[in-house]
Amino acid sequence: MAVRDRISWLLIVAAVAAIAYAALKPPAAVHPVTPPMLAAAGAMSGTRVTAHSAMGSDGRDHSPASEAANRPLVLVFIKDGCPCSEAAEPYFRRIHAAYGANASILGVIDGDLATARDWARRHGTPYPVLADPDRTIIEACKADRSAYAMLAAPGGQVEAMWPGYSSTMLAEVGAGLARLAGVAEINLDTAGAPDEMASGCSF
Numbered sequence: 277m278a279v280r281d282r283i284s285w286l287l288i289v290a291a292v293a294a295i296a297y298a299a300l301k302p303p304a305a306v307h308p309v310t311p312p313m314l315a316a317a318g319a320m321s322g323t324r325v326t327a328h329s330a331m332g333s334d335g336r337d338h339s340p341a342s343e344a345a346n347r348p349l350v351l352v353f354i355k356d357g358c359p360c361s362e363a364a365e366p367y368f369r370r371i372h373a374a375y376g377a378n379a380s381i382l383g384v385i386d387g388d389l390a391t392a393r394d395w396a397r398r399h400g401t402p403y404p405v406l407a408d409p410d411r412t413i414i415e416a417c418k419a420d421r422s423a424y425a426m427l428a429a430p431g432g433q434v435e436a437m438w439p440g441y442s443s444t445m446l447a448e449v450g451a452g453l454a455r456l457a458g459v460a461e462i463n464l465d466t467a468g469a470p471d472e473m474a475s476g477c478s479f
Contacts (some may be wrong), residue, residue, distance in 0.1 A: 290461075295338040299418055307360060307421065307475045312433045313439040316461060318420060325349065326416035331389050332382070332404030333396040340413065343380040344428040348456035349448060353476075354385040355422035360476030364423045365399050370464055372403050373450060378457035382406055383461065384413050386479055412466065422476030440475035459468045464479040 314456055329339035343349050349377040352368045354361045372381045383405035385392050392407040408414055417426055418437070427435045427449060439444045454461035 279363050283433070290353065297361050306441070309440045309473045309475045313417055313420070313475065316420075317424070317437040317439040318424065319426065320418060320434050323434045325426070326352075326413055326431045326435055328412050330384070330406040330413060330415055332390075332406050333389070333392040333411065335403045336404065338382060338404055339405055340417075340428070341432050343382060344430065344432045347430050348379040348453050349426075350379065350453065351379045351413075351417065351419075351426040351428075352381070352383045353417070353419040353422055353424040353426075353479075354383050355389040355477050355479060356378040356385055356391050356395065358422045360474070361422040362399070364476070365401065367441065367446050367464075367466065368425075369400070369402060371446070371453070374450060374462040374464060375457065376403065377461070378459050384408050384412060384417075384419075386411055411479060419453040419479070421478050424476070425449060425475070427456075429456050438473070440473040443469040443471060443475040445473055461470040 309331065311412050325344050327339055327341035329337050332338045340349060340351055350408040351367045383403060385395055385400060385405050386408055388408040388409045392405040396405045406413065426437045429435050439458055446466045446469055448463055450464045451461055
């Protein structure tokens with residue numbers, strides 16, 4: 277085959293591969309947040325964070341209620357294989373970097389311990405990811421979708437729950453943690469986060 281023909285053939289193969297990838301790649305990591313979702317999440321305020329426990333990616337057993345006994349807690353709800361969870365993950369890493377010394381942050385994933393550890397490894401997640409294959413914690417917290425987040429005060433009372441994430445929501449999480457931990461608020465980098473709150477895939 278002549279060099280010119282070989283180059284043409286390679287260009288054709290590359291073009292076909294690009295078209296196939298565009299057709300098969302996961303959908304954009306955006307699901308709209310509806311008024312009923314906002315209302316249901318808002319109704320969690322004032323309730324108690326669940327005492328159910330699960331094994332974390334760090335090899336330790338964690339209970340949200342215990343983690344929130346003496347300091348604020350953020351729960352991040354993760355669905356294995358969900359592009360929405362993957363898109364939200366970097367922002368919660370930044371929240372951990374800003375407030376992890378003064379607050380507990382836990383991920384909760386709908387998979388077994390191997391899945392939780394794989395998620396933490398692939399994403400460099402610095403906080404424990406709890407294995408919740410039976411969705412015991414997820415359902416107790418009424419997290420219907422991935423990318424939900426919950427903030428609990430020291431003592432375990434739920435301060436707020438968000439049915440998705442956005443630049444404004446991330447700032448609210450940071451401000452809440454600063455207030456509850458009694459530390460100065462840190463300006464979080466939310467560049468690239470949705471302007472409107474976006475939720476994740478259904479559990």
